[in-house]
Amino acid sequence: MSSTSRIWGECQESTDFVSYEHKNNDAHYFIGFFKTLVDPKALNDHILDCVTKNPEASLNDLYHLIPLAEKEISHESNHVKNKLLQGFVAIQQGLDANVCLLAEAALFKGRDVSTPEIEFTVEGPKEAFVESLGINLYLIRKRIPYPEFRVKELVVGSISKSKIAICYIEGLTNEEYLHTVRQRIEDIQFDQLSDITLLQQMIEDNSNSVFPQTIGTERPDYATWAISSGQVCVLLDGSPIALFAPVTLGSFFISYEDYYLPWIVGSIVRLTRMLSVVFSIFATPLYVAMITYHGHGISNIYLPTLISSRISVPFPPVVEVLTMELVIELLREAGARLPNKIGQTIGIVGGIVLGTAAVEASITSNFLLIIVALSALASFTTPIYRMSATIRILRFPFIISAQLWGILGIAICGFAVITHLLRLTSLGMPYLVPFYPFRPSDLYDSVIRAPYTNFNRRFSFFRSTNPIRFDKHKKARKDIDE
């Protein structure tokens, strides 16, 4: 146990460390803290005020007098150092003493809770997670006032010392999943865990896959829904996203708004979204395959339109398609890297001017322009950003295989992707459930969203320890005018 004076010296290497001697009759206090981490109001009102008003008090007395909840007396210098870095104020009696009073006066500065930006919905609550773990936990806890709701904190990252909170409901979430998540987080060897997306990539079953195996959401309502269905939720201090797992492929195409709309409307919207994903992946590869190899399969009526729009294009279809896909990716990337308003302008300029000019200059056929624009649009309907990025990437192997062997190439590529999906698991749960392995009882919230009366059982594939959500009452059959 080294003298705490060494800490003083070490910390003073940073200019934002403040330490001064507080002389009070015979009591000698050394007070030290990082001024950038400490809330001056708390420091003045509670700590300094207390210290000046009680000149005779010993450290132990002060411990009882300081009106703050988080305080402790520590002998360990390393502990003191860590606490100082978390916004604690250290008070020491005499420079050589090896006992230290630590009182928390951490400064909370961050965004206020604002509206969700990535997963915006028209209906439903407009709160989104922010960068503070405390606020995020508050947002969840206020939605789950349930005694069995548990939060377990872990610290990961040799430099960042990131606080990670694992949230679940005791007696509902399967212990196995909880254990796996915990184990994987504890096994992480990393220094600077700056965002939860890093964590996401580290704890997934197959980190080489393009398909995400956990969902990150910025909506507290979605996260709490996941927790109450038996999934494990992970939060990271400094990240406005909550992760949850295990997930299925289908859940990536669920927008939380589906739950707020009437079930028929919600189901149709969801179906549209899933079809648009299929369209987005296969539209351009099919164009390449049809034009390059299977022209005889196009109806006679469309031939003139199709051929006359392409006849002056000097490139083979695959080059044409790749160019256009690249242009769309460029527009998207440029739009994403620029401030909102300029981004919109770029989108309009790019879309209209470039598109028209490209057709005029015979770089592309206007038929393809429509397909590419539509499939780009369709790929953005996927609510989870990581999945929509995957879908955009997935197109390219399909385009290349379509160029090689036409529709046969697409089929072979499709089989490779599907085999990959079949192999994939999320926390050991098959990724394609409830379609394979087929679970008919879990289809109520997959391609369609059934009415809430059908939600009485939790998904069997989450293997929840309490599978019943609520008791289903049988309604008496009504007759006319009763």
Place this chain on the structure above:
Amino acid sequence: MKRSFLIILACCLLLTGCVKQQILDRVNLFIVCAFDKAVREQIEFTMAATKYRSKQPGAVSNRLLSNVGETSVGIKGLMDLQLSRPINTGKVSVILFGKDLAEKGISKQLDVVSRDAQASQVMYLAIVNGNAKELLHANFSSDEEKGMYLFNLLDSNVKNGSVPRQNLHEFEYAYLGKGLDPFLPLLQLQGEHVKISGLALFKNDKHVASLNEKEMFIFKLLYRNLRQGTIEADSGNGSRLAMKIVRSKVRYKVMKGIQGPRISINLSIKGEVIDAMQNKSPDQNLQQIRRLFEKDLTKNGMNLIHVFKTEKIDPLGLGDLVRSHTRGWKEEEWLRQYPQTNVALDVNVEVVETGIQK
């Protein structure tokens, strides 16, 4: 696992050159083509290649190309020498045959077509009364591509008009099948117009007889149930009556006779009389009009069947009908019986409406 996926992709890339591309705008497509008889055993093949103009989907024209040779595949090779782009046979929708060739037999040409993996099974075939090449060279469609024009002409007349349907599949069915013979629509060039002038009847794959427009429609009535068309009949006092068919049903019955089977055909027609009212005499009522039509149809129908019997052809498929009612049916036996087979036609006309006036 990821690795093997990459290997697959890499292999695909390596094998790029392995299949022949047929980029749609870099091949010569054609929708209509024609076969004619040339000197000796040779045939003349005419192809109407489509020509597209950039960004003008409406402006499609044809480039006509003819060559003479022994086989159609050989001729295609000759044509490739004259064209800047390879020929793609995938879009053929109409094939025309000159009358001279049809009289010699068209099975050889059809065999080539039906062996082609890309060829449609429902393409239309037609016989040209005269030279098919000349017909294709005529300027009969000013604003439409010739192939599409001919396809639509045949298609709309089959669906809504008086032409009985016969496409490549049905022709082969009738040609190869026992107990029935094929037929094809007959096209004729009239000045600058193409018209369907009747039906060409076949014995095996050889054109042997023709029907005119009116006979063609009666044939269609006997061949299939209909929901459209018009029939005419003599009123007895010199004027003609016309009736619009609402629906017609034809029923075949086979009965065992002493020598061979007896066939009775029951044709019942429901129709609207429209073009008979203004000149009807007071004593003529709907009953009589009905009888006039029945008499006229029976007479014409029996005439038709008589023609078939004397020509020893069977486009109605009576042989196939008898086969489906006889155990151990033999084709040779049937062919012997056919000219003497007793075929009875019973027509039933019912006037359901008279237009929107009494």
Place this chain on the structure above:
Amino acid sequence: MAGGYELRSVQNERLTVSPYLALVLIHSIQFGLGYLSMSIKPVQFAGHDAWISVLLTGIGFHIIIWMIYQLLNRNRSDIIEIHRQFFGKWVGGALNFLFIVYFLINSSYQLRLFIEVIQVWLFPELETWALALVLLLLIYYIVSSGFRVILGICTLSLAQHTLIFSMLFTAPFFHFANLKPVLDHSLNDLVLAAKEMTFPYMGVEILLFCYTFIKNPEKSQKWAQIGNAITMFFYLLVIFFSILLFKYEQLAKEIWPEFTKYKFVHMPFIERFDFIGATCLIFGLFPISCLFLWASSRTMKITFGTRQLTALAIFILLVFIVVCCIPNRKTIESVQMGLSKVGLVIVYVYIPCMYLTDLVRWKARRA
């Protein structure tokens, strides 16, 4: 079975599949590529009565499946084990080896047939080895993922039945008179046609090998029988389709009469589905090749103690070589003839014999 016997070779529950998947298993392994040309030979013998022999063979296969389940349920094990038990290490091992050879040749045949269809209908210039290489790599990827993934692929292969809708386009050309007169052929003709129908129904022998991979295998018999019934239903559809659409003489000319239906399709945007139909055969190919390669590599592992992945790699290489050695239609047909004879032996001689032997052993042990 009574007596509380445990499965002799128990699989980890993580590896097993639900009993209902026996339906998928049986149906997808039967309904491969064979249906394309299935109708030609029975029609040669039984003409328009061929559908009766489809029914006859189907019912025959119901009985065979029942026999297989009786045999396996009594022994609570798969056939690899039973062979060794009944015939000792050497003869049993030899029998296992014969099955390996049969499976390998069968999957080579299926693969070559698929490549042939692609070469005729899509890309005449495509090299056999190129497509075989890519497909086999994919098959390796699938098989190496394990039995559950293979059955996932089998489940996916049910999607090929959506193409049935293309039959609607041929419906206007159906000649229902072609079915009459019913029973115009002698029983002898029907049996001959039924014999020809055996090959398309083949594949049920896979049950002997993956029995232990089914959870509660005794309960799966119902599903296996339903699977066979579904196959029978689709084969009836196919045979009716062929009889209604074609004349007997026309059928004799065709190689893949089922395929011709795609040439009738005429939709507003797309017409002719031949390229889609040819590609969709891949749905029929993968289940068969993957299951056969899986079964043969597993038999190899149990009988000779090699690593299954190694055995699989070697077998894939062997299949690749065999596929490249089959040059044309004639050879493919002769391979099919051979396989169909072997199939007849397996179904009508081998399985009943095993069943009877087992029955005798069982009775003897009880007495």
